[in-house]
Amino acid sequence: MTVRLPRPDGGLREYEPRAEPLALTGGGPLTSRTVFSAAHVVADPYADTTPDGPAAVDWDATLAFRRHLWSHGLGVAEAMDTAQRGMGLDWAGAAELIRRSAAEARGVGGRIACGVGTDQIAGGTLPEIRAAYEEQLAVVEESGAQAILMASRALAAAASGPDDYLDTYGHLLRQASEPVILHWLGPMFDPALDGYWGSADLDAATETFLDVIAAHPDKVDGIKVSLLDARREVELRRRLPQGVRCYTGDDFHYPELIEGDEQGFSHALLGIFDPLGPLAAEAVRTLDTGDTTGFRTLLDPTVELSRHLFQPPTRFYKTGVVFLAWLAGHQDHFAMVGGLQSARSLPHLARAYELADGLGLFPDPELAADRVSSLFAVYGVAR
Numbered sequence: 001m002t003v004r005l006p007r008p009d010g011g012l013r014e015y016e017p018r019a020e021p022l023a024l025t026g027g028g029p030l031t032s033r034t035v036f037s038a039a040h041v042v043a044d045p046y047a048d049t050t051p052d053g054p055a056a057v058d059w060d061a062t063l064a065f066r067r068h069l070w071s072h073g074l075g076v077a078e079a080m081d082t083a084q085r086g087m088g089l090d091w092a093g094a095a096e097l098i099r100r101s102a103a104e105a106r107g108v109g110g111r112i113a114c115g116v117g118t119d120q121i122a123g124g125t126l127p128e129i130r131a132a133y134e135e136q137l138a139v140v141e142e143s144g145a146q147a148i149l150m151a152s153r154a155l156a157a158a159a160s161g162p163d164d165y166l167d168t169y170g171h172l173l174r175q176a177s178e179p180v181i182l183h184w185l186g187p188m189f190d191p192a193l194d195g196y197w198g199s200a201d202l203d204a205a206t207e208t209f210l211d212v213i214a215a216h217p218d219k220v221d222g223i224k225v226s227l228l229d230a231r232r233e234v235e236l237r238r239r240l241p242q243g244v245r246c247y248t249g250d251d252f253h254y255p256e257l258i259e260g261d262e263q264g265f266s267h268a269l270l271g272i273f274d275p276l277g278p279l280a281a282e283a284v285r286t287l288d289t290g291d292t293t294g295f296r297t298l299l300d301p302t303v304e305l306s307r308h309l310f311q312p313p314t315r316f317y318k319t320g321v322v323f324l325a326w327l328a329g330h331q332d333h334f335a336m337v338g339g340l341q342s343a344r345s346l347p348h349l350a351r352a353y354e355l356a357d358g359l360g361l362f363p364d365p366e367l368a369a370d371r372v373s374s375l376f377a378v379y380g381v382a383r
Helices: 058-070 091-108 128-143 153-158 162-175 202-214 230-237 256-257 277-288 292-309 314-327 337-343 345-361 364-377
Strands: 005-006 012-015 033-036 076-080 112-118 146-149 181-184 219-228 246-249 268-271
Touching: 005 345, 012 219, 033 181, 033 277, 058 076, 058 091, 058 277, 076 091, 091 112, 091 128, 112 128, 112 162, 112 181, 128 146, 128 162, 153 162, 162 181, 162 202, 181 202, 202 219, 202 230, 219 230, 230 246, 230 256, 246 256, 256 268, 256 277, 256 292, 292 314, 292 345, 314 337, 314 345, 314 364, 345 364
Parallel strands: 033 076, 033 268, 076 112, 112 146, 146 181, 181 219, 219 246
Antiparallel strands: 005 012
16 A cells, blocks of 8 residues: 655655564563653543643553553653653643552563652742652652652742752752652753753753762662753763763664763663664663674664654654554554644654654554554545
């Protein structure tokens, strides 16, 4: 069969899908790298909701997708920006997601880490921001999950300089019962986080970030860096205290960062590993054997798709992630909380489909082709 795909110039082009998915061997747990996939949520398409109302989540499909990731040996990074925190999923919904996913993880023996933020408040004083963090930290720790201290929009607005970050994070790290992951999310993912760590100068911000870690190395399992700057991540990685891991959040340069160099490597906590889950796991298992060439042969071709999904405005990458999950058969619809399915153009989605199909990501290529054709037909593309 052929599929008619919209072009950016308004025309159409013919595309012939591949006949078979990529053949993957599967296997046991990953050993040389710790790898988390940030996971999306599946909306309830039949709920009577509004874009600014509480999210309606299809819990069965959402948890089934997490079991899919665990089955391939990946950890799940829960209630992160990939799950539309601050873009459709409020704190009440995130708290429910954390509790349900953590319970599911215990049932299947899956690894899980969950986002801790301040999104139950829109702003506030530093004590109020600290209290909001504490509330969320308690929910995550009570669920039995590892905590990821996420960047806070409220803190970015309220902090007057680096000392406010040092004080806030120092207080939280002293309270944490287990080592946490610190998350530095760049403004390309959330413009409200510009100037995080007290400075728009990334060199100055890096020094403050390292000061936080150096003051509490026993309470920091690792850092997740989402700045889309491979050079900066490598330099930061080399300055971490012994035992503190770097989890790359760079969806543009992840193969080279995970492979590493003679001075070390990055682990991974990536939104792109939501659609790439089985393939990413296969690549890391190849790396586990010491086969760096095989690792790069599998993972390098995926970068074009990742760069496409994460193109500016980067924060709307979630739309492509959910679109591919629908085409892959992980959910029965292309609806998102907050109506975010409308955040990318048809030509953008067409290219995402073509790149993913070329990689063999769809377990049933015929189903994916039929679904993408049905979507485009709604917008007037004759099948």
